[in-house]
Amino acid sequence: MLHDDDAQLFDMRRLAVLLEVVEQGSITAAADLMMYSPSAVSQQLRKLEQEVGQPLLTRRSRGVVPTEAGQVLAGHARQILRQMKAAQSDLDQIAGLKRGALTVGTFPTLAGSFLPIVIRAFKKRYPAISLSLRSARFDELVADLQSGVTGLCLLWDYPWNRFQNDSIRVTEVFRESTVILVAASHPLAEQDQVGMEDLRNESWIVRAEAHPVVEVLQRSAHDAGFEPTIGFLANDYQEAQAMVSVGMGVAMVPKTAVALQHPDVRVLSLGDEAPLRRVLLAQRQDKVYAPAEVAFQTTLLEIARERAGDYL
Structure with missing residues (x-):
């Protein structure tokens, strides 16, 4: 022994x-x-x-x-x-996680609001990973993911048009509300919440080039029984806020679009009428996920849980 x-x-x-x-x-x-x-x-x-x-x-x-x-x-x-x-x-x-690179696809409203918080935390935890972003329209984001240009990407969808693609797996990150922007001098500015029927006579400021928010506005207006009058086509949400601030009209935007709020703009809730969009993390189904991708997803979802109430 x-x-x-x-x-x-x-x-x-x-x-x-x-x-x-x-x-x-x-x-x-x-x-x-x-x-x-x-x-x-x-x-x-x-x-x-x-x-x-x-x-x-x-x-x-x-x-x-x-x-x-x-x-x-x-x-x-x-x-x-x-x-x-x-x-x-x-x-x-x-x-x-001590070397390598990760490219993430995203869209402008998220890149200007929630995503910088995630990036700050990710870089602090994994400083050796070279992280880059590609901000693009929806179809480009999906194409980049499928071709391997990006390892992960962030997408969105609405209840009437759920995203579905057999080659892509999605995880809900959070849900965000749609809000109304009015000028500080607008008669409704002192209210916390409005209904779409209160806005039937307004001129609307929307995003140009058939932006998805146009469909959100049209559906909400039609449900309230009116056709919205479009008064201005904005190139981005900052321009839309600027036009709202000087009384050119009101706007309907996702809540992340007012992470940087114009001082002369008021944000009003639509209550239960507010269309909710899902923010999604998308990954290819057939891919073996790299350690950096797993780490980014973990960081993303952790921060989303902490801030879930900020966007409703």
Whole structure:
């Protein structure tokens, strides 16, 4: 029996050889799988038996079977090798987070509001990862993701047009409300909440180039029984706020669009009437996710949970 002072560790390679021989029931089959010669496998087994001090295998006319000691040691070897494989995987994950690059697709309203908070936290946790962003329209974001230009991307959808693509997996990040912008001098400016019926006679400022918010406005107005009058087409939400601030009209925008609020603009709730859009994290279904992608998703969802109420 080995005492503590003369105990020695078994060679991991020999344990792996023993386990493969026991599972295959044959030295030749194990040698083929491990790309060794049968004589090399036999030599490793003899050395392991010398270390153990008792036989581990019984040779038979057709293969080998483990002795009781061989069966016990093979069971321990299976557990040890599984743990070593997990340890290597964990080390690979850590190494992956100490180098490399990650490109994330996003859209302007999120890039100007929620996403900088995520980026700040991610860079603090993983300073060695080179993070870059691509801000684009919806179709471009999907195309970039599918072609591998981006590893992850952020998308959005509304209840009447849920995003669905068999090649892309989406995770809800948070839901955000739609709000109304009016000038500080507007008769409704002192109210916290309005209904769409209160806005039927207003001139509307919307985003240009068939922006998705136009459809949101039209659906909401139609549900309230009127056709909205479009008074100005803005190139971005800052321009829309500027026009609202001087009384050129009112606007309907997602709440993240007023993360930087114009001082002469008031933000009004639509209450239960407010259309809700989902902000989504999208990833390719067929992709093995890199450690940096997993880390970014974890950071993103953690901060989204903390700030879920900010956008409703």
